[in-house]
Amino acid sequence: MSVATTDREIVATGRRLARRRQATVSLALTAMLGAVAILALVLGDRVIAPGDVITTLLGRGSGGDSFIVLGLRMPRLLLGLMVGAMFGLAGAVFQSLFANPLASPDLIGISQGASAGAVVAILVVGWSGPAVSLSAFVGAVVVAGLILLFSGRADAAGSRFIIIGIALAFSGQALIGYLLTRADVRDAQSALVWLVGSIGTVRIGELLTTAVGGGILVVALAALSTRLRMLQLGDEAATGLGVRSGPTRLLLLLVAVGLAALATAAAGPVAFVAFVAAPIARRLFGGRGPALLASALVGAVVVGGGDLVAQHAVSGLQVPVGIVTGIVGAPVLLALVAGSNRSRGTL
Amino acid sequence: MTDASHDLRAADLSLGYDGRPVVEGLELAVPDGRVTVIVGPNACGKSTLLKSFARLLRPDAGVVTLDGADVHRVPTRRLATVLGLLPQQPIAPEGITVADLVGRGRFARQGMFRQWSSDDEVAVASALRSTDTLHLASRSVDELSGGQRQRVWIAMALAQETDILLLDEPTTFLDVTHQIEVLDLLHELNRERGVTIVMVLHDLNLAARYADHLVVMAGGRIVVEGAPDVVITREVIGEAFGLESLVVPDPVSGSPMVVPVGRFHHVPPT
8 A cells, every 4th residue: 555755754754743842851851961060060169260270081180179070079960860760760660660750769669678777777786887778678679579579560550559558658668667766776867877878978889789689770771762652552451462461560660660670779769759750850851751751851951950958059968868858849849730730630 | 475374372371460360261262364353241351361372461370372382482572573462552652653653563673783774664664555555754753643542553563464363442532443453454454464353442343343253242251252153142142231222234344233122212123
């Protein structure tokens, strides 16, 4: 059957339309990311001019500049951006798998599981450093396993999965609360710093683990992204079109849990990032698809930018980044909801 | 489009949900290149049967085979190049354009190393044209009317270029004009391209008009199957639906038309 060239052009235009906006939004977000990165390297107790930062990055800076830029500010910046992107991706995958903005790792217990793991490590076992991160990772994975176990199967209805997750989140909170009330004040203090989400102290090993683990998971997610978009048509339609919906769902869940667990293990449960990154990204896009790339960029900008504010907003006072994202997150969410009430119903 | 002949059938098929049996010991061979319509009262197992044909539901016993192979053993993606499915309530992601949605019908034809190609573009354009939705290509699916949206979903199934198309109540939620429009479109697909169509319909009279092969189900089994004018009788409607009725020829198509009686009316003496 012959199809006129104009027909094909009409199809191509219809498909390009959304893609063009995606490209524009991604470019704008990348520019913001660049700005955040420059500021993060320039600002500090000692302000280093952008020109000197570039010289230092090229390996020709003075010893002092090199230590500050490469040794202190760069690791913190990189960890912030990576953790933000990972939270953003994890949230986007969860929310689009369950077609529900409430299905975010920080609401359905994954973050609480990680926190409980970390708090047990700090307060009960007396660990510190990488062992705490490992314990946090295990905590997140345990909660994800429990949710899957209780909800029966990976393709279980979204609301069931979310309700079980929220219940487990409360259990996690209860455990954390119990341990904190019984702990020595100084130990409790260090647990609390972890609990609000902080990227203030960065160990190189942690940075590498996060980068390698996150990199592998991101590649896996990229390979699954077409299928994730297909699943948005509903499991039955996706199966009819040739996607093995059950196993695909499970794989995507594992990748998202891995991202959330790894990010939480590295930085603590940075409030609201996983929850708001994808809704913000979708809003910028005009509400289309899982918006993975944009969610990752929004997450990175939020954590990177949030950490700038946390470090420099009040001179002489540094707060953990989780405090800033928490304070900013609530109004952003409210603004989003108010905005979507005016246009159409959903986040 | 399709010259290949296929053999889709269910043998000794039992289906259920969580151990609760819905369909038991059912045998059905789908006539190749024809329009088969499954009707029956609510909860008779007709949608369940269609789901098992589409490998969405594993049988408790028995087997659904396509060309001799168990549909659950054929790789899903390969099956999707022969057997298309339009579920009762597919979900359109918010903000998706018509061209993008219909393009997803091409998933099974693409692969790791075979991305979107000009073949895909041609298939999508042709699907949009035959469903008269080409002018909507750049529109967002949310903005369409119910009838337009259903045509777009059918276009997605067409872009899949399968020889067999399964549809679960494709006319639900449509007004009568759009119901006829959708059924005419499916009829045309069958007659012009030889696509084998199997669908579940609620409306007995439309089923009788559009079916080549009519399957009447009740209580998880087939009451009777065959050509509509043979199958649809007062007795069959009584047995399957528990409804007293009069069957008269449809003045437009000549196919049997069921006129229900109900508690407050009587069959006029002849």
